[in-house]
Amino acid sequence: MMTRLSLYLTLVSLLGGLCSCTQKKQTQKVEIPLSDSLRVVSYMPTELDSLFKPLYRDSFILQELHDEFRNPVERMFPMEQRMAHKTWILEFTWHARRDTLLTVWYLREGDSLRTLRHFWFSEFAVF
Numbered sequence: 001m002m003t004r005l006s007l008y009l010t011l012v013s014l015l016g017g018l019c020s021c022t023q024k025k026q027t028q029k030v031e032i033p034l035s036d037s038l039r040v041v042s043y044m045p046t047e048l049d050s051l052f053k054p055l056y057r058d059s060f061i062l063q064e065l066h067d068e069f070r071n072p073v074e075r076m077f078p079m080e081q082r083m084a085h086k087t088w089i090l091e092f093t094w095h096a097r098r099d100t101l102l103t104v105w106y107l108r109e110g111d112s113l114r115t116l117r118h119f120w121f122s123e124f125a126v127f
Contacts, residue, residue: 043104043115045092052094052102062087069127073105073117089116099123 039051048054060066064082066074073089074082081087090106090113101123106113 043118044113045104045106048092048094048102048104052096055093055095055101057093058091059088060091061085062089067127069103070105072119076116095123096120 041047060070062074062077062082063085064074064079070089070091077087088108090108091103092106093101093103096102099122100120102118102120104118105116107116108114
């Protein structure tokens, strides 16, 4: 009886340790590439294209229910503008380092772009 109990407790402690290792791995902080971010001045596409490898360029219409990745950009605008569904946001992403991506959101104003927000994140992040 005592042997089974000690075996059971050993298995439980091993599984607990395994689970805690897995959880620690998932909650690791994303390392912001300070050397790269210090080199960035304007966050404009031409500057970023010269520093990093372009990954993709996308656009979307501003609305009231974006996912958690685009939500901070959405909240920069009043609800009336979001509900009008007339504002186009440009979303450009670069591969900044081996495992780090940089996404920048822009608003077209005439012939130029206004930088709204930028976000450095791990390419393994799930949103």
